[in-house]
Structure formats: structure tokens, C-alpha cells
Amino acid sequence: xxxxxxxxxxxxxxxxxxxxxxxxxxxxxxxxxxxxxxxxxxxxxxxxxxxxxxxxxxxxxxxxxxxxxxxxxxxxxxxxxxxxxxxxxxxxxxxxxxxxxxxxxxxxxxxxxxxxxxxxxxxxxxxxxxxxxxxxxxxxxxxxxxxxxxxxxxxxxxxxxxxxxxxxxxxxxxxxxxxxxxxxxxxxxxxxxxxxxxxxxxxxxxxxxxxxxxxxxxxxxxxxxxxxxxxxxxxxxxxxxxxxxxxxxxxxxxxxxxxxxxxxxxxxxxxxxxxxxxxxxxxxxxxxxxxxxxxxxxxxxxxxxxxxxxxxxxxxxxxxxxxxxxxxxxxxxxxxxxxxxxxxxxxxxxxxxxxxxxxxxxxxxxxxxxxxxxxxxx
Numbered sequence: 001x002x003x004x005x006x007x008x009x010x011x012x013x014x015x016x017x018x019x020x021x022x023x024x025x026x027x028x029x030x031x032x033x034x035x036x037x038x039x040x041x042x043x044x045x046x047x048x049x050x051x052x053x054x055x056x057x058x059x060x061x062x063x064x065x066x067x068x069x070x071x072x073x074x075x076x077x078x079x080x081x082x083x084x085x086x087x088x089x090x091x092x093x094x095x096x097x098x099x100x101x102x103x104x105x106x107x108x109x110x111x112x113x114x115x116x117x118x119x120x121x122x123x124x125x126x127x128x129x130x131x132x133x134x135x136x137x138x139x140x141x142x143x144x145x146x147x148x149x150x151x152x153x154x155x156x157x158x159x160x161x162x163x164x165x166x167x168x169x170x171x172x173x174x175x176x177x178x179x180x181x182x183x184x185x186x187x188x189x190x191x192x193x194x195x196x197x198x199x200x201x202x203x204x205x206x207x208x209x210x211x212x213x214x215x216x217x218x219x220x221x222x223x224x225x226x227x228x229x230x231x232x233x234x235x236x237x238x239x240x241x242x243x244x245x246x247x248x249x250x251x252x253x254x255x256x257x258x259x260x261x262x263x264x265x266x267x268x269x270x271x272x273x274x275x276x277x278x279x280x281x282x283x284x285x286x287x288x289x290x291x292x293x294x295x296x297x298x299x300x301x302x303x304x305x306x307x308x309x310x311x312x313x314x315x316x317x318x319x320x321x322x323x324x325x326x327x328x329x330x331x332x333x334x335x336x337x338x339x340x341x342x343x344x345x346x347x348x349x350x351x352x353x354x355x356x357x358x359x360x361x362x363x364x365x366x367x368x369x370x371x372x373x374x375x376x377x378x
Contacts, residue, residue: 013234020233049124061232068358071336090120092184116242128238132181161374252292309339313346
């Protein structure tokens with residue numbers, strides 16, 4: 001959801017800070033009495049208009065933001081999130097270098113680790129840095145219409161803007177890595193070529209030997225969201241890329257299958273010899289299942305972490321039960337929690353959820369989605 005944020009007043013920051021500090025001390029008994037910390041925060045706010053989180057507060061805040069992510073089904077392991085504190089980095093060169101290191105560390109040889117890198121926050125005297133790219137890894141889309149685009153049609157506007165900005169383009173394949181677009185503090189957005197060694201890619205083939213390898217299908221191992229803002233206790237970390245690991249349907253039922261992405265279902269159906277003359281043959285459904293089988297099997301054979309939607313649905317209910325025992329309500333957006341295939345066959349389907357917003361969260365600030373499409377980049 002796109003959320004418009006006005007610059008917070010000192011009173012608003014104090015209200016959010018007090019709520020978070022009390023939460024932090026309540027959930028970390030060893031932190032002691034919150035009143036001393038709150039007095040320090042109030043004094044710092046009065047003097048500077050902002051305050052600085054301790055490392056422990058930052059780590060807990062980033063993890064709680066994941067716990068509060070209503071659109072994420074994979075929150076069972078929220079407390080294992082690795083937090084890379086890079087709050088001293090605000091320039092585009094430094095941010096880009098750290099983002100590529102983030103990818104290398106999160107990839108972990110295929111055993112993907114949930115990771116966040118937190119850069120300099122917004123302050124009353126200075127805007128925060130921005131990462132325009134929607135994810136740290138994206139594939140180019142060459143063309144101006146989904147039916148003629150080579151690559152990922154979703155990224156065609158950004159690809160076009162980057163080409164106009166001087167990026168020479170890739171080899172023209174469906175899986176050319178896009179540069180990362182970063183805007184440092186008091187700087188214009190700039191693009192940085194993505195190093196090949198920072199991105200692990202998995203070749204996609206079918207487990208029944210359907211001969212898909214000649215297509216050259218592949219997908220990257222780490223889904224690192226990079227254009228959302230981490231909000232903790234009234235402080236806005238405008239650049240804070242984070243990742244978990246993929247659920248297979250994100251790749252097989254969305255990225256590769258959506259008509260406004262790679263639109264592969266017709267090609268899969270032809271390769272499988274399905275009757276595509278009528279929707280009543282359910283050729284789309286059958287092709288969709290086989291494409292998802294191919295993704296899961298390929299990641300497994302490559303030794304790269306991936307979850308299937310049935311297992312992840314059960315894990316989400318385990319997360320709800322665990323949180324309930326601690327007296328915490330779990331918010332969720334039903335339309336995102338229920339998988340895009342076989343929804344009614346998963347245990348998360350026959351439930352209702354409250355899509356309750358939280359003050360410690362990852363949010364899209366106004367303009368984030370437009371920047372991810374390359375608008376006003378040139």
C-alpha cells in the first residue's frame with residue numbers, strides 16, 4: 001500500500017518513540033526500566049528534533065517491523081533477521097557497495113539468510129537516502145508493451161529510463177541484470193552496475209525432463225525489497241533493503257506467469273502439448289502447476305533455499321499460535337497471505353484476518369512506486 005507521510009512533528013516522534021521504547025523494554029526484560037531511556041530520548045528530541053536508536057533498539061525494531069508485515073506469510077522466523085547497521089552511510093557509492101555486500105552475505109552459498117541493511121535515517125535537517133530500485137536484483141525489460149517486451153515487462157519503464165541515462169544495456173536476453181539506482185543525501189539518483197558475483201541465479205528446468213533447459217529460464221536466489229522505508233519509533237530509515245527467501249509461487253505463479261511479467265503460460269502449455277483452444281480445458285491451471293513444480297525442483301537441485309506454499313501456510317498458522325501465546329495479535333492482508341495457486345487447499349484460506357496497521361513497519365512512502373518505474377529519473 002502506498003502511504004503518504006508528512007514530515008513528523010517533534011510531538012509525533014515523541015509519541016511513536018515512547019510507544020516503541022516501552023515495547024522494546026517489555027520484550028527485552030534485561031534492558032531494565034524504560035523511564036531512564038525515555039528521559040534521554042525526550043531530552044535528545046528537545047535538543048535536536050530527533051534521537052538515535054541504540055544498536056539493540058535498531059535490531060529489535062527491524063525484527064518487529066517484519067513481525068508486523070501484514071502482507072508477508074513467512075513471519076515465523078522474524079526474530080532471526082540479521083541486521084547490518086550501516087547508519088553512517090548516506091552517499092550513493094557507499095550505499096551501492098553495501099547493497100551488493102548485502103546480497104553476497106544473504107545468499108550465503110544458497111542457504112539464504114533473512115537480512116536487512118539499514119542506512120542513514122531522515123532527520124529534521126536532512127532527507128534520507130533513497131534506493132529507487134524496487135528490489136536489489138531486477139531483470140531488464142526491453143520494449144514498450146508486454147506483448148513485445150524481451151525480459152520482464154514490469155521493468156520496461158525503468159529499463160528505458162536507464163538507457164536514456166547512459167546505461168549501455170545488457171546482452172538483450174530475457175534475464176539481463178538491471179543496474180541498481182541509488183540517490184544519496186543531497187545527490188541526484190545514479191545507477192550502479194550489478195556485479196555478477198553478487199547475484200546467485202538458478203537455472204529453471206522441469207523435473208520430468210520436459211526439455212526446458214534450452215529456454216535459458218532462470219531466477220535469482222534472493223528477493224531483497226529495496227524501495228520501502230523502515231519506520232521505528234518515529235524514525236524513518238528511508239533506505240533499508242531487506243530479504244527473506246522465496247516462496248515458489250512468487251516466481252512460478254507471478255514473476256514468470258503473470259501476463260504483465262514474463263507471460264510464460266502459453267509457451268509452457270505448448271511445450272507440454274496441452275489443448276489451448278478453450279479455457280475450459282484448464283490448460284492455464286495445468287501449465288501453472290508444472291511451472292511451479294519446475295521452480296521448486298530447480299531450486300532444490302541447486303541447493304538454494306525456497307519454500308512451497310503448502311509448507312509456508314502451515315508455518316504461518318504456527319506463527320499465529322506462537323504470537324497468540326505471547327498475547328500478541330497477528331495482522332494480515334488475506335489477499336496477500338493466501339497463495340496465488342491452490343489457495344483453498346492451504347490452511348490459511350478458510351480464515352479471516354484483521355489488516356491492522358502498526359507504527360513499527362516497512363512502508364511504501366509516497367512516490368516510491370513511481371521511482372521504481374524510473375519516473376523523473378532522466
